[in-house]
Amino acid sequence: MASINYAQREITCKIVYYGCALSGKTSNLEYIHANVPAVEKGGLVSLSTQGDRTLFFDFLPLEVQDVGGFTAKFQLYTVPGQVVYNATRRLVLRGVDGLVFVADSQWSKAKENVESFQNMLDNLSQYGYALESIPYVLQYNKRDLSPIAPGHYLDFTLNRRQRRVPVFETSATVGTGVFDCLNAVCRLVLAKLRAA
Amino acid sequence: MDIQPVIIYEEDARDLAQRLDAFLKASRSSLVILIDRSGQIIAERGYSRKRDAEELAALAAAAFAATEQVAKLIGEDSFSVLFHQGEERNIHLSVVGDTALMLTAFDDRTTLGLVRLYAGEAAQTLLPVVQRIHGRSVVTGLPDIGERRLFGNA
Ligand SMILES: Nc1nc2c(ncn2[C@@H]2O[C@H](COP(=O)(O)OP(=O)(O)OP(=O)(O)O)[C@@H](O)[C@H]2O)c(=O)[nH]1
Numbered sequence: 001m002a003s004i005n006y007a008q009r010e011i012t013c014k015i016v017y018y019g020c021a022l023s024g025k026t027s028n029l030e031y032i033h034a035n036v037p038a039v040e041k042g043g044l045v046s047l048s049t050q051g052d053r054t055l056f057f058d059f060l061p062l063e064v065q066d067v068g069g070f071t072a073k074f075q076l077y078t079v080p081g082q083v084v085y086n087a088t089r090r091l092v093l094r095g096v097d098g099l100v101f102v103a104d105s106q107w108s109k110a111k112e113n114v115e116s117f118q119n120m121l122d123n124l125s126q127y128g129y130a131l132e133s134i135p136y137v138l139q140y141n142k143r144d145l146s147p148i149a150p151g152h153y154l155d156f157t158l159n160r161r162q163r164r165v166p167v168f169e170t171s172a173t174v175g176t177g178v179f180d181c182l183n184a185v186c187r188l189v190l191a192k193l194r195a196a
Numbered sequence: 197m198d199i200q201p202v203i204i205y206e207e208d209a210r211d212l213a214q215r216l217d218a219f220l221k222a223s224r225s226s227l228v229i230l231i232d233r234s235g236q237i238i239a240e241r242g243y244s245r246k247r248d249a250e251e252l253a254a255l256a257a258a259a260f261a262a263t264e265q266v267a268k269l270i271g272e273d274s275f276s277v278l279f280h281q282g283e284e285r286n287i288h289l290s291v292v293g294d295t296a297l298m299l300t301a302f303d304d305r306t307t308l309g310l311v312r313l314y315a316g317e318a319a320q321t322l323l324p325v326v327q328r329i330h331g332r333s334v335v336t337g338l339p340d341i342g343e344r345r346l347f348g349n350a
């Protein structure tokens with residue numbers, strides 16, 4: 001949950017990258033970690049198995065000084081996408097302020113994306129959270145591969161709620177679109193706090 | 197349900213610092229971090245390297261949450277303390293109400309018994325402050341960043 005510390009002039013927000021197994025969540029954090037200047041980041045912590053699959057989460061703290069007189073801190077987390085890890089996936093959502101849903105654009109993953117989105121809704125509801133009140137964006141990842149589903153098909157399956165949300169087409173391993181997506185969710189989260 | 201932010205004003209920060217300092221002194225511990233259950237630092241006293249505390253807080257909240265689930269699976273729901281014993285330094289993790297945790301790092305200048313005793317007392321004195329920083333809804337003076345790109349401009 002966001003915290004606003006007027007004594008230290010700090011705002012801290014929690015952003016979770018969610019999505020099905022192998023969709024590229026960890027790759028987002030790795031790219032961000034490799035490409036933000038040292039003053040803006042802490043270490044990337046990855047709780048993963050030997051084969052690099054996320055077991056619990058990845059964690060990357062970011063901060064920007066001088067955002068309207070505050071230091072803005074964003075704590076990025078990923079969840080483990082593998083279906084069996086649902087218990088830990090749910091724990092990571094506690095106190096979430098913003099979500100990036102990372103879809104795998106490959107045709108073969110169409111069903112898994114939708115199931116993962118539904119699983120996100122279910123897990124949010126376990127805390128009494130509703131997606132309607134949480135800022136989120138969609139990321140259609142692996143645009144460099146083929147065959148992939150066109151954006152409008154992914155919109156049709158994933159962006160069909162009352163509130164249409166921003167969509168980013170990305171290739172997380174090379175970084176295309178990754179920062180656009182991050183900046184968008186950060187902006188939405190800060191705007192939501194202001195409106196509270 | 198809207199997720200309410202935690203809002204910490206000067207006097208809250210002062211009250212938290214004073215209570216945590218008293219705890220550090222009494223328990224002879226080296227570091228104490230008050231952590232929101234979502235993994236964020238609420239307050240911190242004692243010595244840690246700048247970025248380590250954030251990492252500690254995120255990992256401790258996760259470890260606690262995972263252990264709590266394990267406890268539930270074996271039918272135990274009044275689970276309230278985690279203790280990691282190291283060669284030189286130890287970590288004690290305990291609850292402060294339903295929303296916060298207190299992480300204490302200590303070495304052989306003190307004992308687990310003392311830390312546990314004073315952590316229990318500290319939780320009592322911290323609780324009213326932790327409660328009042330939750331559920332405040334008026335937020336003022338926050339930045340409007342417009343279309344500014346915070347990251348990746350290099
Ligand atoms: N070609 C291509 N490969 C990608 C892209 N993003 C991720 N990958 C690859 O997909 C695989 C899985 O990526 P991860 O980032 O580990 O996926 P994840 O979502 O964290 O997976 P889990 O932790 O199991 O949930 C890796 O081999 C990545 O290199 C992309 O945009 N294009």
Ligand SMILES: [Mg+2]
Nearest residue numbers: 025026053054
């Ligand atoms: Mg991963």
